[in-house]
Amino acid sequence: MKINEGFLAQMREAARILQSEGPMAATAAIQRALNGAGAPEQTAAPADWTRYLPKAPEPDGSPAPHVPETEAGAHPHDRMRAQLHRFQRAWPGAMADLEVEDVQAREVVDLAGKGRFLSGSCTSHAGTRAYKLYVPSGYTGQALPLVVMLHGCTQHPDDFAAGTGMNAAAEERNCFVVYPAQTKGANASNCWNWFNASDQRRDHGEPAIIADITRAIIRDYAIDTGRIYVAGLSAGGAMAAVMGATYPDLYAAIGIHSGIPYAVAHDMPSAFAAMKSRKLKASARKTGCKPARPLGHAMPVIVFHGDCDATVDCANGEQALAQCVPSPGAGGKTESGRIPDGRSYTRTVVHDAQGKVVAEKWIVHGAGHAWSGGSSRGTYTDPQGPDASREMLRFFGAHGRNRTAA
Structure with missing residues (x-):
């Protein structure tokens, strides 16, 4: 079967766009190529556009492989890279100049800085979740801190890592970052x-899964079990509050960005009410949920x-913040600042009775529902704000415990 040279040129261009601009821009380029090749007009590329490939044999004589069913649920970049490989196999001469593996390598380097960004999966009695793990380049077997990052709605680990820039911040601080992935x-x-x-609840549902992912990283790598932290955005921030309340023996401090307190909802309607309300009330009586620690015991938190x-x-x-640190000692000290050419903010620092900082609250003025100081490469980010990722790691670095995680 002879392929149209114009279509082939467009596919080469799509591969280059994938490398430079990412999967969304490349998808649009592929759709233009498919429409030009006689494919019906669509608003998005079909899940398996390799159906337009000829049934060309592999060099060893075996048929060209089909797209596995599991590939349909893969990350868009991985799925597109696999399909570009199929074009290479179908027309090895014409597509020889496509360095598809370089596409993957460059994205990983971009997300991971100098370290490695690895894929994994964890199964527990409560279920299975995939995750991405950042291993800093400074790791040589010594015990390092670990940060668990929980994405928001409609996000996934790669998107969250790109948007928050947490991998680059972790490279500077020489710590691990794990990004559990929710499933549709x-x-x-x-x-x-x-909600x-x-x-x-401890040892139930998604808290149990996230805790088991944390423990899996502890088993597989040298982790300083006194310096494990959890942070998240929006629904991920709310789940970080859940993790801090139910696993205080596992996490030394938490970060809540645009999130919700623990146990203020018991179903979807009460969740939406809590998100919009300025008068919040814990609903532990309705949920039957009780934190694993007494509320009088402070959990260091940065908000x-x-x-x-x-x-x-x-x-x-x-x-x-009030839920994590219900009885501050010296109250809060407030200061104001502004990011050059960016947003202003108000930062409140809370101390305990001994004068140690136990909480920080950052209110970013003019900011919406987005990760402060994030990159436009990810969703729900506000590049004009103070860098939440680096401020969280700074705060976490001042909090640890000499206890082994359970």
Whole structure:
């Protein structure tokens, strides 16, 4: 079968766009190529556009492989790279100049800095979740801190890593970062189910899965078990609050960005009410949820919230902080600042009775529902704000414990 040279040129261009601009831009280029090749007009590329390939044999005489069913659920970049490989196999001469492996390598380097960004999966009694793990280049077997990063709704680990820039910040601090991935089977919008009663309890539901992912990293690598932290955005921030309340023996501090306090909802309607409300009340009586620690025991927390957040009212951040540190010693010290050519902010530092910093609250003025100081390469980011990733790692670095994680 002879392929149209114009279509072939467009596919080469799509591969170059994938390398330089990412999967979304490359998908649009592929769709233009397919439409030009006689494919019906569509708003998005078909899941398996390799159906337009000829049934060309492999060099060893075996048929060209079909796209596996599991590939349809893969990350767009991985799926597209696999399909470009099929074009290479179909027309090895014409497509010889496509360095598809370089596409993968460059994306990983871009996300991971100098370290490695690895894929994994963990299965526990509560379920199975995939994850991505950043291993810093400075890791040579010594015990290092670990940060668990929980993405928001509609996001996934690669998107969250790109948007927060946490891998680059972790490279500077020489620590691991793991990004658990929610599944659409568990939540159609890829949200962590922080509002379900069964997902707000220790050793049950999603908290058990996230804790087991954390333990899996501890088993596989040298981790300083006194310096394990959990942070998240939006639904991920709400789940970080759940993890801090239910696993205080595992996490030394938490970071809540645009999130919701623990146990203020027991179902979807109460979740939306809590997100919008300025008067929050814990609903542990309805959920049957009780934190594994007494609320009088402070859990170090750093909170970020935009004061123009129309999705989650910033009162949620205030309540989350008060829940973690219910009895501050010297109260809070407030200071104001501004990012050059960016947003202004108000930072409140809370001390315990001994004068140690136990909490920080950052209110970013003019910011909406987005990760402060993030990159436009990811979704739900605000590049104009203070760098939440580096501020969280700085805060985490001041908090640890001399206890072995359970």
